Amino acid sequence: MNDIQHTSERLRQFVALCAFIFLLFGLRLVDVQAVQANGYTKRANIELTNTSVLLAPRGTITDINGVELARSVAAINIVVDQVQIADPAKTAAFVAPYLSMTPTQLLPLLSGNKRYQIIAKQVEPAIWNALNDALTKYNNHVVKTPGGLEGRLLGFYSERSYVRDYPTGSLAASLIGKINTSGVGAGGLEASLDSTLTGINGRYLFANGAGTIIPGTKEVLTQAKSGTGVQLTIDRDVQWVAQDAISAAVKSTHAVSGTVIVMDPKTGAILAQASAPTFDPSKAIKDISVLRNPAVTDAYEPGSVGKIITYSSAMEEGKITPLTTLTVPYTLKVGGTPFHDHEGHPTEVLTTTGALAISSNTAAIKIGAMLPNQTLYSYLQKFGIGQLTGSHLPGETQGILHPVSTWSATSAPTIAFGQGYSLTALQATSVFATIANNGLRVTPNVVAGYFDPSGNFTPSKPSSTTQVVSAQTATQMRLMMESVVSPDGTAPEAAIPGYRIAGKTGTAMRPDGHGGYSGYTASFIGFAPADAPRYVVSVVVQAPQGQHFGGVVAAPVFKKVMNFVLQSKHIAPTAPSTIIYPLTEAALKATHASH
Numbered sequence: 001m002n003d004i005q006h007t008s009e010r011l012r013q014f015v016a017l018c019a020f021i022f023l024l025f026g027l028r029l030v031d032v033q034a035v036q037a038n039g040y041t042k043r044a045n046i047e048l049t050n051t052s053v054l055l056a057p058r059g060t061i062t063d064i065n066g067v068e069l070a071r072s073v074a075a076i077n078i079v080v081d082q083v084q085i086a087d088p089a090k091t092a093a094f095v096a097p098y099l100s101m102t103p104t105q106l107l108p109l110l111s112g113n114k115r116y117q118i119i120a121k122q123v124e125p126a127i128w129n130a131l132n133d134a135l136t137k138y139n140n141h142v143v144k145t146p147g148g149l150e151g152r153l154l155g156f157y158s159e160r161s162y163v164r165d166y167p168t169g170s171l172a173a174s175l176i177g178k179i180n181t182s183g184v185g186a187g188g189l190e191a192s193l194d195s196t197l198t199g200i201n202g203r204y205l206f207a208n209g210a211g212t213i214i215p216g217t218k219e220v221l222t223q224a225k226s227g228t229g230v231q232l233t234i235d236r237d238v239q240w241v242a243q244d245a246i247s248a249a250v251k252s253t254h255a256v257s258g259t260v261i262v263m264d265p266k267t268g269a270i271l272a273q274a275s276a277p278t279f280d281p282s283k284a285i286k287d288i289s290v291l292r293n294p295a296v297t298d299a300y301e302p303g304s305v306g307k308i309i310t311y312s313s314a315m316e317e318g319k320i321t322p323l324t325t326l327t328v329p330y331t332l333k334v335g336g337t338p339f340h341d342h343e344g345h346p347t348e349v350l351t352t353t354g355a356l357a358i359s360s361n362t363a364a365i366k367i368g369a370m371l372p373n374q375t376l377y378s379y380l381q382k383f384g385i386g387q388l389t390g391s392h393l394p395g396e397t398q399g400i401l402h403p404v405s406t407w408s409a410t411s412a413p414t415i416a417f418g419q420g421y422s423l424t425a426l427q428a429t430s431v432f433a434t435i436a437n438n439g440l441r442v443t444p445n446v447v448a449g450y451f452d453p454s455g456n457f458t459p460s461k462p463s464s465t466t467q468v469v470s471a472q473t474a475t476q477m478r479l480m481m482e483s484v485v486s487p488d489g490t491a492p493e494a495a496i497p498g499y500r501i502a503g504k505t506g507t508a509m510r511p512d513g514h515g516g517y518s519g520y521t522a523s524f525i526g527f528a529p530a531d532a533p534r535y536v537v538s539v540v541v542q543a544p545q546g547q548h549f550g551g552v553v554a555a556p557v558f559k560k561v562m563n564f565v566l567q568s569k570h571i572a573p574t575a576p577s578t579i580i581y582p583l584t585e586a587a588l589k590a591t592h593a594s595h
Contacts, residue, residue, distance in 0.1 A: 053116065054220065056199025057162045059227030061176060061189065063236040064271075064448055070176055070190065070281075072162035076128045078120040082112045084155030091153050094138070098131040099123075121181075122163045131156070170278045172239050174293045175446065177394070178281035187291030189230070189446070192394040196450065199227035226453040233269035233448045238262055241564045242274035245557045246539070250276040253544035253553055259295050259425045260561060263536045265433035265527065268442035268463040270391075271535070271565070273426075296389075296396035299422040300521045300542065303508025304359045304490075304550070306418025308431060310368050311356060312477050313379035316469040319370040322480050322581045323588060324352045332362040335409025339365055339417075342507065342549075354583030357483035359490050359505060361417040368416025376412065377404045382468045383431050383441065385423055390443040390464065399423040419508055429538040432504075432525045435478060436533035438471035478502045479579055482530050488583055491524055494555035496563050498573035502530035503558065505550035510543060519543040524554035528562055529574040537562045 057072035078099070085091050088110040092103040099106065099120050109119045120127070139152045164179050177188020184198075185191035202224035242260040250258040262272040279290045292298075314320045329347045331340040341361050355363030368376060380386065386401025400422045402411070414420035423431075426444055434441040442463045449459035469477075481502035485495045490505040503526020509517035525538040539554040539561075547553060565571075582588040 051115070051203055051205050051221065053159065054202035054204050054222070054224040055159065055161055056201050056224035057226050058164060058179070058183070058199060059197040059229040061197070061230050061232065063232055063234045063239070064269075065236065066231070067168075067236045069166065069168055069172060069232070069234070069236070071165050071167065073165045075122040075161045075163045076125055077118050077159045077161040078123060078128055078131070079157045079159055080110060080117050080119055081155040081157070082110060082114045082117055085110050086152075086154075091155075094134075094153060095131065095156070098127065098134060122161050128158045132158070164282075166281045168236065169282070170280045171236070171243055172234060172273065173278050173281050174275040174291075174295070175234070175273050175393075176281065177291060177293075178285070187288075188293060188394060189232075192392065193230055193447075197227045197230065200225040228453075229451040231448045231451060231457070233264075233271060233446055234273070235271045237568060238561075238565055239272040239274060242272040242561050243276070243278070245560045246274050246541075247276040247278070249539075249541055249553065249557045253541060253546065255541045255545070255553075256543040257294055257298070258539070258541040258557075259298075260540075260557065261295055261425055261429045261536075261538045262561065262565060263429050263433050263444060263538075265436040265442065265533055265536050268433070268444045269448070270444055270446045272561075273446070292395055293393060295425045296391065296393045297424070298542075299397050299399040299424050300540070301419045301422050301508045301511065302428055303418045303506035303521060303523065304361075304364075305428055305431075305504045305506035305523055305525050306421075307356065307359065307364045307416075308435060308477065308481070308504055309380060309383050309385070310364050310376070310416045310418075311352065311480070312435065312469050312473055313376060314367045314370050315476060316379070316473045317371060317375065320352050320367060322351065322353045322476050325349055325585045325588065326352060326355055326363050326366055328355055328360050328363045328366075330362070332365055332413075334365060334369075334413040337410045337413075339413055349585035351582055351584065351588055353480045353483050353581035354488075354587075356480050356504070357486065357489040357583055359484075359507075364417040365413040368412055373404045373407055373412050376415065377401075379468075380415070380421070382466065383434060384427055385421060385431075389424075389426050389430055391426060391445060393426070393446065396426075397424060399427060418506065425538060425540045428523070428525060428540070429536055432527060432538065433536045434468050435474050435481070436502075436527040436536055437474075439467060439469040439474040441466045441468050478527075478530050478533070479577065479581060481526070482577060483581065483583060485526070489551075490549070491526075491551040491555040493551060494524055494526055494558050494562075496528065496559055496566070499528050499566060499571075500530035500574050500577060501526055501528050501562070502533075503527065503555075505555065507548060507550045520548040522548050522550045522553035524550045524558045526558055526562070528566060529571065531574055531577065534569070534571055535562065535565050537565065 061070040062068050092106040092110055096103045096106045135153055142151045175188055177190040179190050180186040185194035202222040205219040205221055246258040246260045258276045260274045263270050273295050275294045328350050330345050331338050388396055388398050442465050445463050447460050449457055451457045483489050484504055485491050485501045506523035508521045510519045510521055512518040521542055522544050523540045527533040527536040537558050539557040541553050544553050582591050
């Protein structure tokens with residue numbers, strides 16, 4: 001009986017022990033599945049899954065015909081998960097040669113707790129393939145080594161990236177600009193339109209194994225959104241001719257710089273904006289000053305091209321006509337200061353047309369004196385002097401136009417022949433476009449519109465307009481400006497056979513920054529056909545050596561560019577003008593006598 005009781009007691013103890021053990025297992029199971037479930041899940045995700053950036057391509061920049069000027073080309077970023085890197089120093093020593101880096105450079109990028117760290121941007125696929133193959137081979141060898149699993153080199157991944165490519169090289173570089181190493185616009189339109197061109201990055205989830213993405217495990221969490229594309233008003237072919245012509249002129253004259261702008265005066269659209277010297281946006285830039293756009297950042301005194309404002313203002317106010325006669329001396333003293341023309345000549349009696357044709361400074365002073373200072377100032381403002389053009393091009397300066405209250409006795413006469421104030425090449429082009437467009441100033445623009453990633457195009461809003469002078473004044477000014485290109489004018493080199501050309505030369509002294517002048521600015525701005533202008537071409541050459549007159553330095557560039565524009569745009573030749581204004585009083589009298 002005692003044996004039976006003893007056996008029963010042992011069974012009860014055994015059952016109790018088993019129950020206790022099962023209770024412990026149950027409690028542990030509850031702890032694992034409920035209490036610590038989130039922790040284990042998190043650890044599993046850390047070890048088995050990663051999230052990474054799904055980079056978005058930057059918007060494309062094209063010319064008016066869809067030719068790509070800036071685009072994003074697919075490349076590869078190499079990324080690491082620092083948490084998976086057990087031995088950063090060992091890993092750096094192994095990986096560095098494949099990335100053309102030193103272990104010292106690479107080590108900081110491998111050390112830490114970041115789940116996402118880019119160690120090489122925009123590399124060629126061959127570089128990633130070589131590194132990945134080497135890592136795989138190494139890790140496979142380690143796996144076969146007893147106890148060697150902890151020695152694996154893990155945590156390296158590739159992701160889609162993009163390289164900014166400029167397929168036309170330096171063409172329009174000062175206008176388009178470039179991006180920096182962070183993928184942000186660093187100059188030109190790349191900078192001013194950065195928020196438009198930049199896309200929105202997405203994210204994706206993936207499972208990793210042995211330090212690489214497990215095929216088929218990528219899951220997009222947020223789709224990347226491509227940047228908005230921009231279509232410019234620039235015509236690639238016109239731009240090329242303009243760039244070639246101004247580069248050759250700057251080189252041949254040993255000038256500091258040069259700019260050419262081609263504009264449609266009716267719409268304000270810029271077909272070309274070329275500067276020399278230029279740069280290649282696909283290459284690293286050491287001197288960031290080359291990123292500036294001289295057409296809008298560099299202000300200069302216009303010289304005789306500014307006489308167009310003086311003449312137009314006086315004509316609009318009824319002070320002169322194309323046939324008003326003026327006694328034009330070589331030297332004229334105003335406010336105790338003598339002013340003179342560029343070349344010596346005896347006192348002449350010229351019509352205002354003749355005075356414009358030979359670009360007389362003293363005649364311009366006399367015409368400017370017909371207007372109160374405030375009136376002349378107001379017309380300068382109406383033509384856009386001393387204010388931004390509204391083009392929204394980055395770095396644009398408004399130039400300098402001092403208020404009348406600060407003018408001295410010599411300010412008005414100086415301003416009358418185009419010195420004493422400053423403007424940009426784009427402002428000067430706008431002045432001539434206003435005359436070409438019957439006195440209506442149109443805001444210059446370079447963006448034709450935008451296209452979304454699906455290719456849907458949205459045109460830009462039409463440019464704003466301002467009536468500066470009447471259509472009658474503009475028409476008479478165009479006829480007068482044709483005389484500048486005649487054999488008796490200052491720019492016969494700008495004439496194009498078969499077309500009526502109107503324009504004006506400029507030869508201005510360059511301020512030296514110390515209150516004096518040194519060197520010259522040579523320019524020519526004109527439009528064609530003169531009777532129904534379609535295009536304006538402006539040429540500005542800074543500090544040419546040797547010959548420095550606008551008719552000699554800039555007019556041939558105008559001719560080359562305008563001739564190409566007229567031909568490429570299929571503009572028909574025009575018949576000679578039936579109205580020719582006499583240039584001298586004698587010629588005027590002879591005309592009257594013949595009638």
